Structures are given as C-alpha cells and as structure tokens.
Amino acid sequence: MFLELTEEQKLIQETAREFARVELEPVAAQLDQEHDRGPLLANLKKLAELGFMGLNIREEFGGAEAGTIAFSLAMTEIARACASTAVTVSVNNMVCEVIQAVGTEEQKQAYIPRICSGEFAAGSFALTETGAGSDPSGMTTQAVADGDSYVLNGAKIFITSAPYAGVFVVWAVTDKEAPKGKGISCFLVEAGTKGLIIGKEEKKMGQHASATNEVLFDDCRIPKSALMGKLNDGFRTAVGELAGGRIGIGSLGLGIGLAAMDYATHYATERSQFGQRISNFQAIQWMIADGYTELEAARLLLLNAAFRKDSGRTFAKEASMAKLYATEAANRACYAALQMLGGYGYTQDFPVERYARDARITAIYEGTNEIQRVIISREILKNFG
Amino acid sequence: MKILICVKQVPDMESRFKPDNAGVWFSDTDLAFRMNEYDEYAVEQAVQLREQLGDAADLTVLSIGPDRIVEALKKALAMGCDRAVHIQDPAAALKDPWQIAAIIAAFAKDKGFDLIFTGLQSQDRGSAQVGVTVAERLGFACTTTLVGFAFADGVITAKRELEGGVKGVVKLRTPALVTCQLGLNVPRYPTLPNIMKSKKKELVTIPVADLLHEEALAVTARFYPPAKKGGGIVLEGDVGDMAEKLIAILKEKTNVLR
Numbered sequence: 001m002f003l004e005l006t007e008e009q010k011l012i013q014e015t016a017r018e019f020a021r022v023e024l025e026p027v028a029a030q031l032d033q034e035h036d037r038g039p040l041l042a043n044l045k046k047l048a049e050l051g052f053m054g055l056n057i058r059e060e061f062g063g064a065e066a067g068t069i070a071f072s073l074a075m076t077e078i079a080r081a082c083a084s085t086a087v088t089v090s091v092n093n094m095v096c097e098v099i100q101a102v103g104t105e106e107q108k109q110a111y112i113p114r115i116c117s118g119e120f121a122a123g124s125f126a127l128t129e130t131g132a133g134s135d136p137s138g139m140t141t142q143a144v145a146d147g148d149s150y151v152l153n154g155a156k157i158f159i160t161s162a163p164y165a166g167v168f169v170v171w172a173v174t175d176k177e178a179p180k181g182k183g184i185s186c187f188l189v190e191a192g193t194k195g196l197i198i199g200k201e202e203k204k205m206g207q208h209a210s211a212t213n214e215v216l217f218d219d220c221r222i223p224k225s226a227l228m229g230k231l232n233d234g235f236r237t238a239v240g241e242l243a244g245g246r247i248g249i250g251s252l253g254l255g256i257g258l259a260a261m262d263y264a265t266h267y268a269t270e271r272s273q274f275g276q277r278i279s280n281f282q283a284i285q286w287m288i289a290d291g292y293t294e295l296e297a298a299r300l301l302l303l304n305a306a307f308r309k310d311s312g313r314t315f316a317k318e319a320s321m322a323k324l325y326a327t328e329a330a331n332r333a334c335y336a337a338l339q340m341l342g343g344y345g346y347t348q349d350f351p352v353e354r355y356a357r358d359a360r361i362t363a364i365y366e367g368t369n370e371i372q373r374v375i376i377s378r379e380i381l382k383n384f385g
Numbered sequence: 386m387k388i389l390i391c392v393k394q395v396p397d398m399e400s401r402f403k404p405d406n407a408g409v410w411f412s413d414t415d416l417a418f419r420m421n422e423y424d425e426y427a428v429e430q431a432v433q434l435r436e437q438l439g440d441a442a443d444l445t446v447l448s449i450g451p452d453r454i455v456e457a458l459k460k461a462l463a464m465g466c467d468r469a470v471h472i473q474d475p476a477a478a479l480k481d482p483w484q485i486a487a488i489i490a491a492f493a494k495d496k497g498f499d500l501i502f503t504g505l506q507s508q509d510r511g512s513a514q515v516g517v518t519v520a521e522r523l524g525f526a527c528t529t530t531l532v533g534f535a536f537a538d539g540v541i542t543a544k545r546e547l548e549g550g551v552k553g554v555v556k557l558r559t560p561a562l563v564t565c566q567l568g569l570n571v572p573r574y575p576t577l578p579n580i581m582k583s584k585k586k587e588l589v590t591i592p593v594a595d596l597l598h599e600e601a602l603a604v605t606a607r608f609y610p611p612a613k614k615g616g617g618i619v620l621e622g623d624v625g626d627m628a629e630k631l632i633a634i635l636k637e638k639t640n641v642l643r
Contacts, residue, residue, distance in 0.1 A: 007456040011463060011580045014419060019574055051577030064577035 016077035024081035031209035048118025062116035068306035079255025083358035084209035090248035095123030102229035120166025137181035143172035152217035162213035186234035195220030206357030250326035257330030264337035298326035317379035392424035423504025432465035462583035463575030474593035486518030520562035
C-alpha cells in the first residue's frame with residue numbers, strides 16, 4: 001500500500017492548480033454571469049497547449065500519456081476554480097479517449113491531435129436524446145446506409161460544447177430490428193457537415209459558461225469511413241467510455257466541494273457573531289468536519305478507480321461508486337458551505353451560491369446517480385446467487 | 386554554451402511553520418514543497434536563452450537536498466532544462482550558505498560552465514548569499530537582482546533593480562553568474578507532455594559527501610516563531626474620531642499619506 005503521488009502527478013497537479021488560480025479563478029464569476037464565452041475559449045486554448053485535453057492519450061496523437069490519476073487530479077484542480085471549464089476539459093478528454101479506443105488509424109490522426117492541440121476548442125459526445133437519457137439504448141436517431149454514405153436523421157439533446165465543437169461522436173441506430181442496444185453504431189461527424197444543425201442552447205441552473213445544446217441531424221450525409229468501431233457495436237463503446245468519464249465528473253464534483261468548503265471555512269474563521277468567530281461554535285465545526293471527511297473519502301474513491309483503470313483492471317463499479325459518492329458529497333458540502341455563510345451565501349457577492357448551482361448537475365450528468373447505483377448493485381449481485 | 390541553473394525546493398509559503406524537534410529549523414513534516422519562486426525566474430531565463438541560441442546551449446539544473454527535491458528538478462527539466470544533478474543531502478536545510486555555495490562550486494569547477502543562473506535568494510532562508518559566494522569561489526563575474534537579461538556576442542547585459550525602484554545596467558563577459566529577481570520574466574507552466582518526458586532526461590545523483598569539505602561558518606542556533614502579538618490596534622469612538630486616528634497612524638507609520 002503506497003498512497004504517495006509520483007513526482008509527475010504532483011507536478012501536473014501543481015500546474016493545474018497554478019493555472020486555475022491565475023487564469024480561471026479570476027474570470028469564473030464573470031463567465032457565470034455574462035454571456036461572453038471569449039474568456040472560456042481563450043482558457044480552453046491555453047489548457048490544450050499545456051496538454052490538458054489529452055491526459056490519457058498517446059504522445060503520437062499529441063497527448064500527455066499522463067494517466068487517469070493525473071486526469072483526476074487535474075480535473076479537481078480546474079473545477080475548484082471553474083466548473084464550466086472543467087466539464088469541457090473532461091468531455092474533451094473523453095472524446096479523445098473514445099476515438100483512441102475504437103477509432104481507425106485515420107480517424108485517430110484526423111481528430112485527436114486537433115482536440116489535444118486546441119485547434120478544435122472541443123469535441124462533443126452526442127448520445128442522449130429526449131426519449132433516451134438514462135436509457136440510451138432507446139435512442140431513435142438513425143443512420144441509414146446509402147451507397148458510400150450513411151444518412152443521419154434524428155435529434156440529440158444536452159450536448160456539451162456543441163456550438164464550438166470541431167467534431168461530434170454520434171450514436172445512431174443502424175439496425176432497427178436488432179434486440180435493444182445491439183443495433184447501435186458510433187460515428188464521427190465534423191462540425192459544419194451539411195445537415196448537422198446546432199439547435200437551441202439550454203438555459204441551465206449552473207455551469208453557465210459551458211454550452212449545452214440540442215443537436216439535430218437532417219439528412220446529414222457522412223462518408224462510410226465516418227463509422228467508428230464495429231457496425232452495431234456502438235452501445236458497448238458508449239457504456240465503456242462513460243465509465244472513464246465518470247472519474248472525470250466525480251473529480252470535478254470533488255473540486256467544487258473543496259472550493260465551497262475552503263471558502264466557507266475561511267469565512268467561518270473571520271465572521272463574528274455573539275462576540276466570537278463562528279468557527280468557535282460546534283454547529284459550524286461539525287459542518288467543517290463532516291464536509292472535509294466526506295470529500296477526503298471521495299478523493300480516495302476517485303484515486304482508487306483511476307488507479308484500477310491505469311492498471312488495466314476492471315473499474316466500472318469503482319468509477320460509479322466514486323462518481324456517486326463524490327458528487328453527492330460535493331452537493332452536501334455546498335449545502336453546508338452556503339449554510340455557514342448564512343444570508344451572504346445566498347447572494348452573488350460570494351461564490352458559494354455558484355458552487356452550489358454548479359455542483360447540482362454533477363449528480364445528474366454522465367449517468368444519474370440512480371443509474372450509478374444500478375451499475376454498482378448489478379456488479380455486486382453478479383457475485384451472489 | 387554550458388549553462389548551470391541552481392534551484393532550491395522550498396515549502397509553499399502559505400504553510401504553517403513549526404520548529405523542528407531540535408529547534409534549529411522548521412519541521413518539514415506535512416509541508417507542501419515547490420520550486421523557490423526566484424529560481425523559477427532563473428530556469429525561465431535559461432530556457433529563453435536556449436531558445437535564442439538553439440542547440441548551442443546546454444542546460445544543467447542542480448539542486449541540493451533530500452529525495453523529495455527531485456520533483457523540483459523534474460519541473461526544471463519539464464520547463465526545458467536538458468539534464469539534472471541531484472546532490473543528495475538529507476540535511477541540506479541545516480547547512481549554511483557558505484557550505485551550500487561550496488558544494489555548488491565543487492560540482493561546477495572544471496565543468497566549463499559559461500553562465501550560472503540562480504535565484505536572488507531562497508524564500509525560506511533568504512540569505513541571498515549562495516549565488517554571489519559561488520561566483521566568488523569560481524572566480525566568475527557576478528551581478529545580482531536581475532530584472533532584465535540580454536546576451537549577444539559573448540556579452541551579458543543585465544538590468545538590475547536597485548533601491549527605491551532605481552534601475553542599473555551592468556555588462557559582463559562570461560564566465561559569469563547572475564541572480565534573478567521578481568519581474569525578470571514570467572515563468573512558463575511546464576506542459577503535461579514535457580512533465581512526462583522529464584522522466585526520460587538524464588538525472589545524476591551525487592552524495593553530498595563527495596563534494597563538501599567545508600565546515601559551516603554561520604550555524605543556525607535557534608528557529609522560533611515570533612511571539613504572538615495582540616490583535617492589532619482597535620480604534621474606538623465615533624466615526625469622525627476613528628478617521629482622525631487612522632489618518633494619524635497612516636501618516637506616522639506608513640508612506641501612504643506623506
């Protein structure tokens with residue numbers, strides 16, 4: 001048992017922390033309140049140049065080959081400052097990883113370096129539909145073979161980064177007659193392809209700077225070479241890649257939770273009521289103790305899941321456990337932090353209300369926490385009876 | 386052009402410092418460490434010089450300390466240094482500037498370095514003596530407190546920061562040693578691919594006993610935190626009186642209202 005990070009992991013964590021403190025933190029509140037995405041896109045470019053878009057990607061494609069533990073550490077540090085930036089980085093890494101895992105050599109060469117270098121501000125993961133959220137196998141977007149092409153028709157929803165993504169990983173039904181989940185394939189669609197329409201942007205509760213859009217396919221014709229992985233095997237790809245993404249989102253939740261607790265704890269040592277600092281009161285002390293204890297547990301769950309992934313072991317259950325626990329701990333931490341600030345916590349003069357709004361979605365996206373519980377219990381029950 | 390950059394790993398300055406058991410230095414248990422800020426300027430300037438000179442420049446980064454300092458060396462490698470030297474010394478923190486300078490000079494002599502960059506001082510000990518002492522021991526030209534650096538035709542043009550914001554310009558020929566001050570440059574973030582590649586760069590470890598044959602000249606006798614003061618000055622009275630008192634204090638104790 002050895003819990004020390006490697007020197008490289010520490011340096012990546014330090015780089016992420018410094019970048020977040022200097023570049024992300026000062027614009028986070030502005031990004032939350034205003035509609036100008038300029039600072040977000042500028043920071044994404046800088047993060048790409050530093051290597052944060054391909055942490056687990058091979059060097060030949062412009063990646064850092066730094067591994068999943070480093071990815072988790074980086075996500076936490078970025079999210080401490082700006083959750084909107086963090087979610088974009090997490091999805092970009094996931095898009096690169098799915099292309100690296102199942103793409104052809106040509107697809108890898110064509111797209112991964114452009115996301116890793118920042119030429120593409122983002123990549124999008126287009127799985128969810130209005131009628132296919134927790135149950136993605138119920139999707140209706142179709143890809144129909146037609147000569148040298150596939151023709152896509154359908155609508156995706158809640159697609160992160162769609163307005164500035166350079167490439168979309170799109171899942172569509174290719175065999176309507178197949179049993180559920182067995183007739184879905186995965187495609188790469190470039191931004192600007194005729195018939196690929198970026199639809200309305202959602203007005204969200206939090207993570208405002210990260211765009212979340214409807215994406216429509218209207219007779220969108222793509223070459224046969226855009227198929228990624230095996231025909232009709234796309235659902236398995238999606239399920240597999242989402243497990244890695246969950247480590248990213250859990251780490252993001254952890255970062256928000258830590259930011260909230262750090263802010264509130266500092267506040268509690270300065271705020272006086274009844275003639276003394278409120279950190280002298282046991283009610284506040286217990287919030288601090290519980291918040292940090294849960295976040296520490298979350299950190300260890302995340303690092304364990306990341307360690308298993310890097311070691312080539314199964315990690316889906318551990319990734320789901322870590323995502324479930326970290327994002328719920330983060331939400332509880334934000335609730336407690338806001339409570340510690342009292343009325344001020346509810347105002348936009350303090351960042352805690354933003355943390356609370358930003359944290360809420362982490363229990364929903366990348367698989368709701370109810371779905372995480374389904375995955376966890378299914379994996380456990382396999383070993384009983 | 387052979388360039389040596391000397392770096393130190395220091396605690397994060399936001400740490401809470403406690404004396405060690407012997408009461409002569411701070412305890413390093415539970416502290417987070419990073420590269421001394423001034424040494425980051427030194428590394429950055431050396432890397433910029435290499436960008437100017439191309440492969441004609443060869444950058445060696447050196448640090449003295451326990452195994453944990455390898456992280457600082459790897460950061461310098463990730464920022465662009467070519468090779469690293471770890472002078473292994475678990476007790477480096479207890480050595481005085483004379484000994485540290487003696488170790489560096491013993492390593493550097495006969496190696497043919499043309500230029501040595503160091504930080505102006507370390508953030509923890511803050512003696513500002515190591516750089517100049519190394520220069521003296523090696524017989525190098527030396528200037529300190531750099532806020533500007535240029536190199537052309539074998540001549541270094543160094544802009545120095547003097548008291549009260551006054552600047553001076555010094556020209557010196559190699560071999561030379563310069564110490565770097567805040568404002569010289571903005572150190573780059575090491576990129577993640579370069580952090581990972583730092584693993585593959587040369588890192589030589591030398592036991593300190595091979596290089597150090599000097600006794601300390603100035604031994605730290607005691608390390609202690611300042612006595613706790615009261616909670617500052619609390620002004621009382623009506624707002625007008627408090628404003629008057631505050632103005633008087635600012636005039637007396639600071640430059641703000643002069």
